[in-house]
Amino acid sequence: MKTTTIKDIARALNMSTSTVSRALRDSYEINPATKKLILDYAEKMHYSPNPIALSLKESxxxxxxxxxxxxxxxxxxxxxxxxxxxxxxxxxxxxxxxxxxxxxxxxxxxxxxxxxxxxxxxxxxxxxxxxxxxxxxxxxxxxxxxxxxxxxxxxxxxxxxADNFLGSYQATEHLLEMGCRKIAHVTSPSWLSITKERLGGYQQALEKFGVPFQENYIKYCEHGGMVTDEIETAVQQLLDLPAPPDAIFTASDRITTGCMSYLRRQKLRIPEDIALVGFTNIAVADLLDPPLTAVTQPxxxxxxxxxxxxxxxxxxxxxxxxxxxxxxxxxxxxxxxxxxxxxxxxx
Amino acid sequence: MKTTTIKDIARALNMSTSTVSRALRDSYEINPATKKLILDYAEKMHYSPNPIALSLKESxxxxxxxxxxxxxxxxxxxxxxxxxxxxxxxxxxxxxxxxxxxxxxxxxxxxxxxxxxxxxxxxxxxxxxxxxxxxxxxxxxxxxxxxxxxxxxxxxxxxxxADNFLGSYQATEHLLEMGCRKIAHVTSPSWLSITKERLGGYQQALEKFGVPFQENYIKYCEHGGMVTDEIETAVQQLLDLPAPPDAIFTASDRITTGCMSYLRRQKLRIPEDIALVGFTNIAVADLLDPPLTAVTQPxxxxxxxxxxxxxxxxxxxxxxxxxxxxxxxxxxxxxxxxxxxxxxxxx
CATH class of the missing domain: 3.40.50.2300 (Response regulator)
Structure with missing residues (x-):
């Protein structure tokens, strides 16, 4: 794009660049009539100070x-x-x-x-x-x-x-209070901070209710749910367990909706066959079928x-x-x- | 942030800036040993060419x-x-x-x-x-x-x-084929191009079925659905008409979900009491209650x-x-x- 520079203005008005520059900075050294002439012309030519140059100067x-x-x-x-x-x-x-x-x-x-x-x-x-x-x-x-x-x-x-530990504790506690004892957790990659915090809350709730922690109820989605396949494989592996879960607690929007979609396609009734709680900020949680119990982050x-x-x-x-x-x-x-x-x- | 410049490198190595500059550009004029010395030091100091200055030069x-x-x-x-x-x-x-x-x-x-x-x-x-x-x-x-x-x-x-005209025509035609005759359209502001195109498709479908166009079935949401109130007011005004609609065709994600949410809170059954079709790319259309008929844009x-x-x-x-x-x-x-x-x- 052709932009107007101080040099262009100086050339057009037959003035020095330092005069133009000082006028544009509203310097007292330039007389008002000249200043007005320069400012009017600058406006007409859509002159704007170059903010990248400015930012280099001002850092x-x-x-x-x-x-x-x-x-x-x-x-x-x-x-x-x-x-x-x-x-x-x-x-x-x-x-x-x-x-x-x-x-x-x-x-x-x-x-x-x-x-x-x-x-x-x-x-x-x-x-x-x-x-x-x-x-x-x-x-x-x-x-x-x-x-x-x-x-x-x-x-x-x-x-x-967010208080991932407490949020996860409360979600798991809620499922335990509803009578679920085989609670799976489909979550983000194991090395992420949020994953560890949420797993901690989940484990503490199980402990409070005297339910033993089972490693095979935990599934990590390495791409955080961006890949539908990894969610569906995780859920299917859970359903294939000798004692399949009676509830799934999911992390993130995509893992939650991906999980819900897959359970429905498997003709599993939520919550009758399997309960579902999501750690998600999905805007339409109450419009889903069924309406989704959710831990929402601020x-x-x-x-x-x-x-x-x-x-x-x-x-x-x-x-x-x-x-x-x-x-x-x-x-x-x-x-x-x-x-x-x-x-x-x-x- | 303190960044390393060519000047800093020149000063530290007791060389001229032009030598440093040419070495960094891999110029044949600088001998390999000097070049290596300069490149090693530049790497150690996290030197990176200033891309803003570069982009000013290269435009x-x-x-x-x-x-x-x-x-x-x-x-x-x-x-x-x-x-x-x-x-x-x-x-x-x-x-x-x-x-x-x-x-x-x-x-x-x-x-x-x-x-x-x-x-x-x-x-x-x-x-x-x-x-x-x-x-x-x-x-x-x-x-x-x-x-x-x-x-x-x-x-x-x-x-x-997107072919808003045809998309809207097909949605309206579908509702007409389902037997709806009082089809409302809750849409974006009247001055937007998409609004005019969609209204055109809606009108043409009505015409094909010999259903007269009624201005009071059209509601415009000036903020495109960003303000929940305007959606709910629009739907309530439709429900208050002497002949309330038997279907609503909505534009945009937010207008669609806002409309669905309001209809459900009014205890209206979808589609028994009122059918709903949305012009929306919402990812969970099939998980909603009921699953949502949608015109999807590519x-x-x-x-x-x-x-x-x-x-x-x-x-x-x-x-x-x-x-x-x-x-x-x-x-x-x-x-x-x-x-x-x-x-x-x-x-």
Whole structure:
């Protein structure tokens, strides 16, 4: 695109570039009539200061980068809305990238965002990321980075998570209270922070009810549910067990809906044959057949808090990071998918 | 963030900046031993060429900007995945912005993207955009812009749409074949291109069946369904008519699910009391209660085609734009929400 530069204006008006530049900066050294002439011409030519050059000079782009596994996911799109709400308030632009659950794409996105001089990064790790050196280096070199939801263990910065342990504990406890004793858990890759936290809550609830933990009731989906096959294989393996589960507790939007879809195609009745509880922010949980019992994360609030902390790091990069991990409460909403019809009444 | 520059390397190695610069460009003028020394040190210091400075010089950023109303929408998130697939293939980065159906945000996003020197823009208009001068100016100044789905009438460039007319015709025809005669249409703002195209298909189907068009069966949601209230008010006004509809044909994800949710809360049975067909790419249409009859747009393909055309404009900005509007076929999937139980069999 042809953009108008200070040189173009100077040439057209037969003035020096320094006069034009000073007029555009509203300098007192230029007389008002000349200033008006220059400003009018600049406006006519759609002149706008080159913000990349400006940002090189000021070393602030007023942009923050966001890297999430995927935006076609209710949890992440709600988080992004929270991020944008706070960023807009402080005059920051938000640049969004998807890793598509790929480690390589995450690394490329990171390099690109940094090369475009964002002032800070908000990241939720891809499900295939086991090596986080690309972020460690940035943090060491002083770029503010805040992680949310899927966080690395060893990088010292702010991290915002939902209370995955408690959310998972409550979901499992609810299924146990409904009489289920063979509760399967279909979840994200084993190495993700959220997976470990949720497994912990699940185990603690079983323990409270004196139900032994069984490894073969746990299924990990390495691509976080992006690949339908891995969800369906996991569910089928559970159904093939000598003692198939009487309930499934699922992690993430896609694993939940993928699981529900597969159970229905197998003509299994939910919850009569098998109960279902999802750790999901799916917007239409109450319109599903049956309405889905769900642990919901405060996604919008998580995005807001992560952004506030990132902006505070951008303003004051030298600050002491206390209270490194901040944990937001989840909500369990009980619907028909986990409660036998006889006992369930919609509120 | 502290980044290493060519100057830093030159100072540290006691060489001239031009020697360092030529070594980093792998120039034959620098002897291999010196080159190795410089490259090793550059690597150690995490030196990377400054791509913003490079892009100012080369005037190509290898980035394309995308502005969509919202990403928490199955149609747009699927479109973005199509965009990213093609962009990745050609080595382009995709920078995503949301207008949140706001004209002002769309204008600000546009300015920001242009100031960040994207090589081209992909746009679907916000539902509140009636003035498109911010895009007209860019196109006049030579920036490649391609529109998809919600397109402006008067800007000369490539535009990709779904066959909204035919999709809407088929949905309405299906409802008429099912015996419905009082078919309401809850849709996006009246000024959007998609709204006019869909209304046209709806009217033509009515005409074919000799059913008179009734203005009071048409409800426009000015915020495209972002505001739940406007959907619910529209549906309630329809239910309050002297001859309330026996079917509703809805546009967009949110209008569809908002409408379904409201009908259910009013204890109306779908389809017995009122049939429902949605123009929507919602991923869980078959898991809803009842499974939803839907007109689906080829969202992924639309994103792919829009990106291919944009890249061709970036490569060759002077090309003659023939075949300005390209139209992709939609698919009607019939499910239980529009078919009385007695006659419907899931496939």
């Amino acid at each position: 602030r782009s007023k942009s923050i980068g966001v890297i999430v596994p995927e935006i076609a996911n209710n949890f992440f799109s709600q988080t992004i809305n929270g991020i944008e709400a706070v960023a807009a308030e402080y005059g920051y632009h938000v640049v969004i990238f998807q890793s598509h659950e790929s480690y390589e794409k995450e690394v490329i996105n990171t390099q690109h965002l940094v090369s475009r001089r964002v002032d800070g990064l908000l990241v939720s790790l891809s499900s295939l990321t086991t090596d986080t050196r690309h972020f460690e280096e940035l943090v060491e070199r002083g770029l503010p980075v805040v992680f949310f939801d899927r966080i690395p263990k060893n990088i010292r910065t702010f991290k915002i998570i 996604a919008f609030e998580m995005g807001q808090l992560a952004t506030e902390l990132l902006l505070s790091l951008i303003q004051n990069p030298e600050q002491e990071i206390t209270n490194e991990i901040q944990c937001l409460k989840t909500t369990l909403t009980v619907r028909a998918s986990s409660v036998q019809q006889a006992t369930w009444r919609p509120s | 190509r950023s290898k980035s394309i900007g995308v502005i969509v109303p919202e990403i928490a929408n199955n149609f747009f998130s699927q479109t973005i995945n199509g965009i990213e697939a093609v962009a990745a293939e050609y080595g382009y980065h995709v920078v995503i912005f949301q207008s949140h159906e706001s004209y002002e945000k769309e204008v600000i996003n546009t300015q920001h993207l242009v100031s960040r020197r994207v090589d081209g823009l992909l746009v679907s208009l916000s539902s509140l955009t009636t003035d498109t001068r911010h895009f007209e100016e860019l196109v006049e100044r030579g920036l490649p812009v391609v529109f998809f789905d919600r397109i402006p009438k008067n800007i000369r460039t490539f535009k990709i749409i 969202a992924f393909e639309m994103g792919q085609l829009a990106t291919e055309l944009l890249l061709s404009l970036i490569q060759n900005p002077e090309q003659e734009i023939t075949n300005e509007i390209q139209c992709l076929k939609t698919t009607l999937t019939v499910r239980a929400s529009s078919v009385q139980q007695a006659t419907w069999r899931p496939s």
